Amino acid sequence: MPTIIMGKLASKIDGSIRGKAMAFLQKLGIDDTTSGLHVEPIENAADPRVRTGRVDNFWRAVMFRLDSGGERHYVIHGIWPHDDAIAVACRVRLSVNPINGLPQIVEVEPPAESFPTDAKPSASQSLLVRLGHDRDALVTTLGLPERVADQALAAVDEDAVLDLAQRHDGWIGTILVDLAAGDTVDSVVSRMELEKTAPSGDDDADVLHSLKRPGAALQYALIGDQDELRRVIEGGDFGAWRIFLHPEQRRYVERSYQGPFRLSGGAGTGKTVVLVHRARALARRDPDARIVLTTFTTNLADALSDSLTQLDPRVPQAKKLGQPGVYVTGVDALASAVLRSAGSSLAASVREVLGEDRSAPLARTAGTRWREIVESTGTSLSPALANESFLSSEYGHVVLPNKIHDEAEYLRVRRSGRGVALDRATRSAVWELIAAYRAQSRVDGSLDFSEAAAVAAAHLAKQTDKPADHVLVDEGQDLSPSHWQLLRALVNEHPNDLFIAEDAHQRIYGTRVVLSRYRIAIVGRSQRLTLNYRTTAQNLHYAMNIIEGGQYIDLEDQAETTGYRSARTGPGPTIVPVESLGAELQVIGDHVQAWVRAGTDADTVAVLVPDRFHRDRVVTALTERGVDARAVDRDRPPQGRVAVMTMHRAKGTEFSKVVIAADRPSPVELARLEALAPSERADAELRRRSLRYVAATRARDELVVVGHK
Secondary structure (H helix, E strand, C coil): CCEEEEEHHHHCCCHHHHHHHHHHHHHHHHCCCCCCCCCEECCCCCCCCEEEEECCCCEEEEEEEEEECCEEEEEEEEEEEHHHHHHHHHHEEEEECCCCCCEEEEECCCCCCCCCCCCCCCCCCCHHHHCCCCHHHHHHHCCCCHHHHHHHHHCCCHHHHHHHHHCCCCHHHHHHHHHHCCCCHHHHHHHHCCCCCCCCCCHHHHHHHHHCCHHHHHCEEEECCHHHHHHHHHHHHHHHHHCCCCHHHHHHHHCCCCCCEEEEECCCCCHHHHHHHHHHHHHHHCCCCEEEEEECCHHHHHHHHHHHHHHCCCCCECCCCCCCEEEEEEHHHHHHHHHHHHHHHHHHHHHHHHCCCCCCCCCECCCCHHHHHHHHCCCCCCCCCCCHHHHHHHHHHHHCCCCCCCHHHHHHCCCCCCCCCCCHHHHHHHHHHHHHHHHHHHHHCCECHHHHHHHHHHHHHCCCCCCECEEEECCHHHCCHHHHHHHHHHECCCCCCEEEEECHHHCCCCCCCCHHHHCCCCCCCEEEECEECCCCHHHHHHHHHHHCCCCCECCCCCECCCCCEECCCCCCCEEEEECCHHHHHHHHHHHHHHHHHCCCCHHHEEEEECCHHHHHHHHHHHHHCCCCEEECCCCCCCCCCEEEEECCCCCCCCEEEEEECCCCCCHHHHHHHHHCCHHHHHHHHHHHHHHHHHHHCCEEEEEEEEEEC
């Protein structure tokens, strides 16, 4: 049976022939002599290994046949109309780059381009020259084709280099993006794992070896079976992340760490991709391993589960905590699972954390309780402290992690990182409200979500046999102290115990946390991704301007930096000011309707709104226009329909085209914001900017932003 090696270009097959392409490739992978495939060499081709195959009467596949060690491989280059396919097959050659050891397909007689190839730019003209690069380094160290190097050196700015990079998908385009972002040649060589390889004398064997190099994974994927082939074909452009990994991403997937590891990076840089691939790698390495893959919300956990299934449905997903396989769950659901399994010992853990009993610890306290306590309890505190934002944060960051039971303990405890100084009298007044909150919760016997996580952590801390061998955490910036105590107690300290992905710029829930305060010591095991694979450079620039100047702090208590770059280009965002809700709905409807009528798949279009009221108004307006739209809440985005969701719900999603609705705070929201203490207000403003940043980075290709004048 021949082995199929799918090129990234070939995976982007037009939907109208996807089924026929799948049938052709399935038959090819079983028996390349099957009647009807018509796998044929091309006379006078530049590469004698090139073949064409009959997809149907109009379409033909162009591929290279490699024979080595008694095995046959087909490298699928692409699918074109018959005459075009013959022309392509005549002029392409598959070889090994002699400088960096990576596979490359070159055209013997490339078509003429208007872009100059022999320009001699001065330092004031060329971006790469200004960054310290020269032609010799690009060609003889990085292995860029001479023609591409000349074009890159003629590019006067970053946009011109990115345009060139987009015409050369794979390792060539990635190197150009890195150089334009200011990376050194040595850093590119290291990140891409480039190295010269001596020819073995067997050309086919050399090409096969190059196709298995880390840098080749950006552009080629060895297909293991028919199911994997189907996933590559059906995934299309949106599914490329599942197959084509950057060498740096693959390094974090496969490497072993002596303790907790933290991977940071902006939206679209592939942190979640690494987590999903790492979960599969750990499960393959040890089928008996108990792997927990968790994140902040149930919706995000569902998305992780779906992604793992799409990547490899053979990876077992555990149904219960403690079973072999990958247990995918939201972190609060994880706490509930621990509490359910605790049995009679749960009461002791509740008393350890709260100093009192709860009759119904599996029930959750109403989310409005803090507000009710403030409104019903007389207090001497100023509005800056007597509000649900400050009180819930103080309770979750100071009281629960330290297992404080009474006022005396609260008066003595350190409040590191809280940003609001409290004297003794003020602490007493704060404790009075906390005591009232606990008293009301005793009435219904419930625990709130932070209490549940703290109690679950206390229970697990007493267990020698932990329910997990590896814990993978996505969206770590949104987790609370109790969550981190729970995750630390979930797995013993050993190599590869905790793997954490975070982006401080995307913190839209809660206040910031420092991992070292909860026995999670990163101590140098931290890396950062900077290449954005989702968002175009133009949309990324808009998104970065939203958070520009904000003081964002990561989980290691360090200032978060930016410096992200995109491998893709496209149109700039469309900014549309409006004066009324009616005008806003008109603008949203016009853009969405135009996209759908132009042939954009409805389920790759989304409208992101500030709240549910706004969401329902947009759905009604689109429906009245004849656009099939659906409000998305806890369910998954719909197939074949335009999704309308809040910006919070959009976390973890991506769409081809996105409209962001106007976000004007109501008078009540503004009043609540003004009532906060200065540090709390500043943090709330950061989260608000982060939310807009999250929304703007959901768009792959086109972004429309509606704003009030």
